[in-house]
Amino acid sequence: MALLQISEPGQTPEPHQRKRAVGIDLGTTNSLVATVRSGSTEAVAAADGSVILPSAVHYSSEGVSVGAGARARAAADPYNTMLSIKRLMGRGVADVKSFGEQLPYRFADSDGGMPQIETVAGSVNPVQVSAEILKVLAQRGSEALGGELDGAVITVPAYFDDAQRQATKDAARLAGLHVLRLLNEPTAAAVAYGLDQGEEGVIAVYDLGGGTFDISILRLSKGVFEVLSTGGDTALGGDDFDRAIASWIAEQAGLGTDLDVKTQRALLDTACSAKEKLAIEESVSVSYGDWRGTLDRAAMAEILDSLIDKTLRACKRALRDADLAVEEVGEVVLVGGSTRTLRVRERVEAFFGRKPHAEIDPDQVVAIGAALQADVLVGNKSGEDLLLLDVIPLSLGIETMGGLTEKLIPRNTTIPVAKAQEFTTFKDGQTAMAIHVVQGERELVNDCRSLARFELRGIPPMVAGAAHIRVTFQVDADGLLSVTAMEKSSGVSADITVKPSYGLEDEDITRMLKDSYAHAEQDMAARALREAQVEAERALEALLVALQENGAELLSEKELDAMERAMEALRLAHNGGDAEEIHERIEALNEVSEPFAARRMDASIRRAMQGHTLDEFDQ
Amino acid sequence: MSEQQTYFDIFGLKPAFEVDRSALSQRYRELQREFHPDKYASKSSREQMLAMQYATRINEAHTTLRDPVRRAAYLLSLAGVEVSPEQTTADADFLMQQMMLREQLEEVRDAADPAAALDDLADEVGGLFRAEQQVFASAFAGGQLEDAKNSLLKMQFLSKLQRQVEELEEDLLD
Numbered sequence: 111m112a113l114l115q116i117s118e119p120g121q122t123p124e125p126h127q128r129k130r131a132v133g134i135d136l137g138t139t140n141s142l143v144a145t146v147r148s149g150s151t152e153a154v155a156a157a158d159g160s161v162i163l164p165s166a167v168h169y170s171s172e173g174v175s176v177g178a179g180a181r182a183r184a185a186a187d188p189y190n191t192m193l194s195i196k197r198l199m200g201r202g203v204a205d206v207k208s209f210g211e212q213l214p215y216r217f218a219d220s221d222g223g224m225p226q227i228e229t230v231a232g233s234v235n236p237v238q239v240s241a242e243i244l245k246v247l248a249q250r251g252s253e254a255l256g257g258e259l260d261g262a263v264i265t266v267p268a269y270f271d272d273a274q275r276q277a278t279k280d281a282a283r284l285a286g287l288h289v290l291r292l293l294n295e296p297t298a299a300a301v302a303y304g305l306d307q308g309e310e311g312v313i314a315v316y317d318l319g320g321g322t323f324d325i326s327i328l329r330l331s332k333g334v335f336e337v338l339s340t341g342g343d344t345a346l347g348g349d350d351f352d353r354a355i356a357s358w359i360a361e362q363a364g365l366g367t368d369l370d371v372k373t374q375r376a377l378l379d380t381a382c383s384a385k386e387k388l389a390i391e392e393s394v395s396v397s398y399g400d401w402r403g404t405l406d407r408a409a410m411a412e413i414l415d416s417l418i419d420k421t422l423r424a425c426k427r428a429l430r431d432a433d434l435a436v437e438e439v440g441e442v443v444l445v446g447g448s449t450r451t452l453r454v455r456e457r458v459e460a461f462f463g464r465k466p467h468a469e470i471d472p473d474q475v476v477a478i479g480a481a482l483q484a485d486v487l488v489g490n491k492s493g494e495d496l497l498l499l500d501v502i503p504l505s506l507g508i509e510t511m512g513g514l515t516e517k518l519i520p521r522n523t524t525i526p527v528a529k530a531q532e533f534t535t536f537k538d539g540q541t542a543m544a545i546h547v548v549q550g551e552r553e554l555v556n557d558c559r560s561l562a563r564f565e566l567r568g569i570p571p572m573v574a575g576a577a578h579i580r581v582t583f584q585v586d587a588d589g590l591l592s593v594t595a596m597e598k599s600s601g602v603s604a605d606i607t608v609k610p611s612y613g614l615e616d617e618d619i620t621r622m623l624k625d626s627y628a629h630a631e632q633d634m635a636a637r638a639l640r641e642a643q644v645e646a647e648r649a650l651e652a653l654l655v656a657l658q659e660n661g662a663e664l665l666s667e668k669e670l671d672a673m674e675r676a677m678e679a680l681r682l683a684h685n686g687g688d689a690e691e692i693h694e695r696i697e698a699l700n701e702v703s704e705p706f707a708a709r710r711m712d713a714s715i716r717r718a719m720q721g722h723t724l725d726e727f728d729q
Numbered sequence: 730m731s732e733q734q735t736y737f738d739i740f741g742l743k744p745a746f747e748v749d750r751s752a753l754s755q756r757y758r759e760l761q762r763e764f765h766p767d768k769y770a771s772k773s774s775r776e777q778m779l780a781m782q783y784a785t786r787i788n789e790a791h792t793t794l795r796d797p798v799r800r801a802a803y804l805l806s807l808a809g810v811e812v813s814p815e816q817t818t819a820d821a822d823f824l825m826q827q828m829m830l831r832e833q834l835e836e837v838r839d840a841a842d843p844a845a846a847l848d849d850l851a852d853e854v855g856g857l858f859r860a861e862q863q864v865f866a867s868a869f870a871g872g873q874l875e876d877a878k879n880s881l882l883k884m885q886f887l888s889k890l891q892r893q894v895e896e897l898e899e900d901l902l903d
Contacts, residue, residue, distance in 0.1 A: 261770075290770055334758045430899060487770040497762055523792065526766065526785045586781055587766040652773040700775060707775035711783065718763045719741070 129260040131290065131488035132251035133298070133480025136240060136264055136278065138196040138347065139320030139447065140473060141165045143247040144481035145255060146490070151302075151481050153474045154254045162473060163250075167192045167242045169229035176246045185375045188214040190229045194349060195243075197321050198225060198236040199281075200273030202560075214371040237281045244285035258644075261290040263484035265476050267322040268294035268340040269503050271549045272561050272591050279588070286637070288644070290487040292588040295319075296326035297337060297498055298479030299445040302470055304330050311440035312338075314428075316458050316466065317476075318421060319446035321347040325425045327432040327439070336499045339431035339522045341424045346417065348385075348448035354413050355381035355405070363401035385410070389450050411453045418457050425461060431522050442466035447473050499524055502585055509546035509555045518583055521551065528584045532598075535579075539571040545581065547591065564593050570600045635689070642692040646684045649696050650677060653703055656710060664709045676702045735807060736790035746804060746866040748794055757791045797858075798888045801865050801881045810874050818882040827886055830854065834893060843901055851894050858887040 132154075133144045140162045144153045153161040160178070168180035169190045175183075184191040192215075198206060206217065206225045218226040218233045226233040244264075252259050264287075266278050275292055282289045296315035304313070310330055317324040324342040328335050356377040360369065369377070380398055384405050387394045393406035429436055444466045448454060458466050470478065486496050501522045507515040508531070518529045533543065543566050550558030569577050578598040585591050596602070653673070661670060680695040737744045740756050762768070764787060769780040793799045802812055818824065833850055840846035861884050868876040 291767065331758065334762065336758070427899060430895065487767060489771040497758075497765055497767060499761055499765070524788045526781050527788055528785045584781075584785070587784070648771075649773060652771060652776075655771075656773065656776075700773070703773060704775050707773055707779060710776060711779045714763055715783075718760060 129488040129490055130252065130255040130257055131261050131263070131481075131484035131490065132248070132255070132259060133293075133477050133482070133484045134244065134247050134251075134262055134264045135295070135298075135474075135477035135480060136196065136244065136247075136266075136281075137165055137319055137476075138194050138322060138349070139165055141243050141247060142474060142477045143251045144474065144477035145251060146481050146485040147255070151478050151485075153477055154250050156250060163243065163246060165194070165196065165243055167195070167239050169231040169234065171230055174231070174242055176242050185372060185379070188371045188375060189216055190231075192227065192234075192239045194321050195236050195239040197345065199240060200271065200275070200277040201225065201236075214374070237277050237284060240278070240281035241284035244281055244287060248285055248287055259287065261288045261484060261488045263291050263293050263298075263480040263487065264289060265293050265295045265298050265480050267317075267319075267342065267344060268296050268324045268326050268337075268500075269322065269342040269344050270589075271344075271504050271559050272506075272589065273549075273559065274344070275589050279590070286641075289588075290484055292590075293480055293483055293498070294324075294326065294337070294340070294500055294503075295476045296324050296340070296443075296445065297328065297335060297500060298476045298483065299443055300326070300328050300330070300335055300479070301482055301496070301498070302475045302479035303441075303443050303467060304335065312432075312434060312438055313441045313443060314425070314439045314462060315443045315445060316421070316425070316449065317342075317445035318448040318454060319347050320349050320448065321345070323347060323421050323424065325421070325428045327428050327434065334497045334499065337501045337524075338434070339428045340501060340503050341428040341431065343420065343424060346420060347446075348451075350417055351385055351414055351448065351451065352378050352381045354417060355385055355410070358405075358413050359396060359398055359401075359403075362403050363398050365398075385451060389452055407452065414451070414453050415457075418454060422457065422461050436462060439464075443475075444468045445472050445475055500587070500589070501525060502527065502589055504549045504559075505551055506561075506583065506585065506591065507548050507550075507558065509548060513555045515548055515550070515553055515555050515558055519585065525585050525589055526587050528582055530580055530582045533579045533581060534575050535569065535572065535577045536574060538573050540574070540577070541569045541571055542567045543569070543579070545593075547583070547593070561591065564595075566595050568602060569597055570602055572599075638689045639687060639692075642689040642696075643684055646680055646692050646696055649699060650680060650684075653677065653699070656706070660710065660713060661706075664713065665706060669706070672702050673699075673706065736793050736803060739787065739790045740794060742794070744804060744807060746797075746801060746862070746869050748800065750795065753791070753794055757787070760787045797862050798881070798884050801862075801869070801877070801884060804869055805874065805878060805881060808874055810878055812878055812881055814885065816882060818879060818886070820879070820883070823883055823886075827890070830890060834890070834897065837897060838901075847894065847898055847901065851891075851898070854887060854891050854894055858884065858891060861887055 131145070135142050142153050142161055142163060144151060155161050156163070163177045164181040166177060166181035166184065168175045168183045168187070169192075180191060181193065184193055202223065203217065203225050216228040218228045224235050224237070226235050248259060248262070251262070262282065264278060264282055266275055270278070278292060279289055296317050299315050299317065300313050310332075313328045313330060315324070315326045315328065317326075322342065322344050323346045324340065326340040327338045329338055356374070359377055359381060360366070365373070377398065380396060384394050384396050388405070388407055388410055393404055396403050396405050429439075439462055442458065442462045442464055444455070444458065449468065449472050455466065455468075483496070483498065485491055502519060502525050503521060505517045505521045506519040507517040510516045518531060519527055533545070535543065545564040545566065546555070547561045547564065548555055548558040549561050552558050566579060566581070569579060579595055580598050581593060581595045583591060583593055657673070665673070676695070676699040680692070680699050683691045683695040735744065739760070740753060742748060742753070761784065764780055764783040766777060766780045766784055769777045793803050805812060830850070830853070837843050837846045837850065861880055865877055865880040865884060868880055
């Protein structure tokens with residue numbers, strides 16, 4: 111088979127060339143990026159040597175700044191400094207109002223969807239703010255690796271719902287990153303520890319960050335990490351510790367409760383620094399204005415215990431969901447800056463009855479695990495030694511009569527997962543229906559998170575109850591939902607329009623991309639072309655590797671020839687300058703190679719089934 | 730992995746109620762090592778799509794086979810007997826026993842030692858559930874599908890009660 115000469119020098123990368131991949135921990139308070147370089151995994155430092163990038167974005171008339179400089183502006187310019195923006199990801203205006211006075215932002219009126227924050231540089235949404243942070247990290251990664259990134263694994267709290275995950279993925283897209291996988295933070299931490307220490311058994315990952323708490327129970331067996339259960343709270347973290355301590359100070363200092371934004375921020379800074387000092391010292395003196403006082407470890411324990419109790423209750427629930435007793439947990443891993451608080455360590459140790467691991471810097475462990483996974487996914491490792499089986503953190507359901515939730519996929523089901531449900535029409539001749547998808551554990555729709563409303567159209571008109579519409583809810587390995595529908599008797603696939611409750615639609619992202627280029631049409635076109643070229647390279651390379659593996663075996667000469675021609679056409683388009691043309695050629699190539707993909711999969715199945723007879727399992 | 734393959738085929742197991750749990754999880758990990766979408770991250774988008782579908786089916790099979798109630802219902806459906814979750818048994822003695830157990834559950838909160846009372850109840854329900862699984866296993870193995878179906882209806886009851894016991898346990902913890 112001499113036809114497989116493909117690559118034009120300098121155009122498509124050699125298939126086995128080392129790829130540039132990063133792991134990104136996009137945190138509430140701090141973010142960072144890590145990579146695997148010459149065999150060792152480490153966080154990437156900025157030019158000034160700092161590894162941690164504060165998740166702060168400051169908007170001014172001169173432009174956008176990200177990181178420590180932006181954070182330093184928070185007290186003086188609170189309205190234009192975005193802190194803890196992760197808390198707003200995938201949230202609606204109503205959610206935001208419910209944590210109202212905690213957030214010193216000016217929210218612009220919007221149509222009930224994603225919240226818009228007014229700044230001197232115009233209104234911005236949480237996805238755009240997060241994209242600014244991601245851009246800085248991506249830049250760091252690509253400088254460290256010496257070239258354009260091939261892909262990134264971005265971590266999210268295990269407890270993030272579909273809307274929050276989608277918002278994170280949208281932010282990455284806006285920042286120009288190719289997302290290999292959204293990885294749950296605790297799973298990433300377990301990977302970082304597991305690969306270092308070659309452990310087997312049950313691992314509990316206790317992750318208390320700035321704004322979120324996650325507990326995950328995993329089983330590690332021969333390189334397979336199986337998440338057994340996960341739980342937590344998307345609105346509980348070290349920031350709440352700071353607030354609790356700040357209100358203690360306000361109370362001691364007799365400041366009252368009606369405080370302006372600057373006082374609030376200053377109190378929070380004082381509280382945070384007292385908390386950090388208490389990790390080293392027995393007691394610290396605290397002062398605010400004319401007031402002076404002392405805070406010792408016992409007093410802080412008293413302030414924090416009710417918050418820590420909440421986390422331990424979630425631990426109990428996660429153990430129950432995993433069907434395990436606390437004694438069966440072999441290792442406990444601490445993640446997140448807030449686990450530096452000694453009281454947290456004491457209580458976790460007492461609960462699990464064993465000393466938790468904290469050898470890897472709790473601020474870096476998640477990014478390091480993500481980098482390891484990114485290295486495998488991008489194809490730098492065979493990957494034989496690592497597989498992550500994750501779960502859906504919250505039940506997925508639909509609204510039924512009377513505002514009740516019908517659960518379709520229960521929480522802690524391993525993903526990917528699909529569930530088909532049949533619906534019928536209510537009236538004669540009905541051609542459309544709406545399905546409201548929610549996520550959460552409660553019985554009333556109003557107590558769950560609204561994810562999206564799907565409108566089914568194009569149902570053939572029949573008498574009421576005669577149409578049978580089969581709707582399939584698919585959750586992929588990133589934990590993201592997609593929906594397809596089919597009318598069974600006619601085989602007509604119904605059209606679905608998705609209205610994400612708090613998310614962005616494709617047009618929104620395109621518009622924001624345009625905005626971010628400040629109406630520079632050329633930049634926009636250049637970026638679209640580059641993205642199309644990268645996609646073309648990826649498609650060509652994947653196919654090239656596949657052909658080398660078993661093209662000769664699975665394809666006839668004629669098929670091979672057709673594929674060659676489609677590849678050549680794409681290569682030509684790639685070298686031309688028309689993004690549209692490239693997309694068309696990719697689509698054409700996909701179509702031609704579809705049977706090949708299916709045959710390759712069948713071959714894998716035959717291989718997987720070989721050597722497994724029924725008798726083998728009878729022993 | 731065609732639609733015609735049963736969950737038992739996928740896992741290389743005989744279609745019987747007794748399942749070797751450790752063989753099941755071992756085979757599960759082997760299959761996911763082969764088909765999980767992560768293994769296709771750098772493959773073509775069509776292969777990624779197929780991998781997601783296969784991994785989904787493997788997960789579905791695993792979830793069904795490791796849960797006794799689902800496994801029993803699946804075995805019966807393979808044998809052409811459908812049982813809906815709303816269907817209920819007509820065995821009067823069994824229903825009476827269920828009513829008493831439910832009353833016991835409601836009284837747990839008022840007991841002198843609720844935790845101990847709940848433990849006792851959990852043990853009793855657990856014992857009944859295991860015994861009913863034995864009944865199903867031998868009925869199904871002996872081809873007594875009607876008896877097996879009746880046993881499954883009881884298993885559904887007991888498994889639901891077991892869940893309620895667990896929920897109450899959780900409430901008492903909080």
